[in-house]
Amino acid sequence: MRPIQLDSIDLRILKILQEDADISNIDLAERIGLSPSPCLRRVRILEDAGVIKKRVTLLDAAVLGLNVSVFVSVQLEKQTKERLKEFETEVRKRQEVVECYLMTGEADYLLRVVVPDIATFERFLKESLTLIPGVANIRSSFALQQVAYTTSLPLDHLT
Known part of the structure; x- marks a missing residue:
């Protein structure tokens, strides 16, 4: 575009x-x-x-008790149009998933999940993510500290 x-x-x-x-x-x-x-x-x-x-x-996650931010890489068994659509539909239903990207490389999707604690993340993993048909592999990385965050897009390239 x-x-x-x-x-x-x-x-x-x-x-x-x-x-x-x-x-x-x-x-x-x-x-x-x-x-x-x-x-x-x-x-x-x-x-x-x-x-x-x-x-x-914009709300402050920490003030609201959402202290755990997890980046989740998801690999599907097959990358068919139907599987991709099904995965995306299911992920959109989960309020813990605040971002989801279709990726190139090893993982098919990268999710950012925000939860109050590790037990809640474990429940999300067991009761939601692993139950989505076609999910072959899930890898999670826990954020230790948010170093930079902005919702502002860079606009200098337009000048």
């Missing part, structure tokens, strides 16, 4: 919204040097073009 053409004002809007999605249109307009009406129009255009998918509230 070819990136959308964005001007410097669009990029400033996106950078600000990535850091503070709750900013009012008036404050956003003031920060980028536009009046509120054209600013809102630009935001709507970015939304309609799919550049802005949605706005969310």
Whole structure:
């Protein structure tokens, strides 16, 4: 997919919204040097073009007692269209899976699973992941510390 053409004002809007999605249109307009009406129009255009998918509230996992983050590599017996679809459908049902990627290399999928403790992860593994048809191999790596994390995408390549 070819990136959308964005001007410097669009990029400033996106950078600000990535850091503070709750900013009012008036404050956003003031920060980028536009009046509120054209600013809102630009935001709507970015939304309609799919550049802005949605706005969310980020929660602190540790404050909520979700202290264990596990990266799980999953290998399927066969990589048929049906097996891939079935696996993806089942994984989407599990709230513990916060990210899932179809991969190249040894593993077919890489999952990031967030749970309160190791016992909960063990239950997720035994009662969910291992029961998905076609799963051949599962390897788990426990994160010791989150060193870097951001939801902001790099935009410098668009300037």
